[in-house]
Amino acid sequence: MKPIGVVSFGEIDGMVLKAIAAHILGYLRIDTEIFSPLEYPGYAYDPRRLQYDAGAILKAFESLPVQSYAKVIGVLDADLFVPILTYVFGEARQGGKCAVVSLYRLKNNPDGSKASSPLFLERAAKVALHELGHLLNLTHCEDERCLMHFSGGIRDLDTAPPYFCRYCSVYLHDGLASL
Numbered sequence: 792m793k794p795i796g797v798v799s800f801g802e803i804d805g806m807v808l809k810a811i812a813a814h815i816l817g818y819l820r821i822d823t824e825i826f827s828p829l830e831y832p833g834y835a836y837d838p839r840r841l842q843y844d845a846g847a848i849l850k851a852f853e854s855l856p857v858q859s860y861a862k863v864i865g866v867l868d869a870d871l872f873v874p875i876l877t878y879v880f881g882e883a884r885q886g887g888k889c890a891v892v893s894l895y896r897l898k899n900n901p902d903g904s905k906a907s908s909p910l911f912l913e914r915a916a917k918v919a920l921h922e923l924g925h926l927l928n929l930t931h932c933e934d935e936r937c938l939m940h941f942s943g944g945i946r947d948l949d950t951a952p953p954y955f956c957r958y959c960s961v962y963l964h965d966g967l968a969s970l
């Protein structure tokens with residue numbers, strides 16, 4: 792089976808990519824490979840919203856030559872939006888090839904304090920696993936104790952466990968088997 796690629800757009804803390812890759816390997820038992828950074832997606836900047844268009848980044852990402860990977864997770868520091876939401880932690884097309892994860896909103900706690908490094912890395916890994924779930928064909932789950940539950944804010948994300956419910960796990964393994 793081809794590995795899951797993990798890559799940054801521009802420069803980010805290398806620890807984050809390692810944490811994401813380790814969580815994917817540890818949780819899903821599939822090989823991961825970190826590859827050299829992609830160009831920062833300046834083209835996706837929306838000067839009206841002062842944010843980056845997640846859909847535009849995904850579209851460009853999906854057109855890159857990443858055939859050597861089963862799925863690819865791209866990580867960046869920029870604040871992402873989709874038209875209907877104020878911001879998103881990540882974005883992926885259900886059953887797609889590539890997902891993006893934004894670190895921008897993961898660095899601070901709801902009270903404005905800075906998140907500890909382990910908490911920040913755990914959040915990044917959770918968002919990455921959630922988006923990988925979408926790439927493996929999963930939709931959002933109603934169970935709050937499931938990683939596929941929709942996280943509208945950092946509190947939701949911190950409440951979500953770093954694993955999938957039994958129901959989603961079944962679908963996840965179907966998705967993995969079809970890779």
Ligand SMILES: [Zn+2]
Nearest residue numbers: 921925931941
């Ligand atoms: Zn989602």
Ligand SMILES: [Zn+2]
Nearest residue numbers: 932937956959
């Ligand atoms: Zn679930």
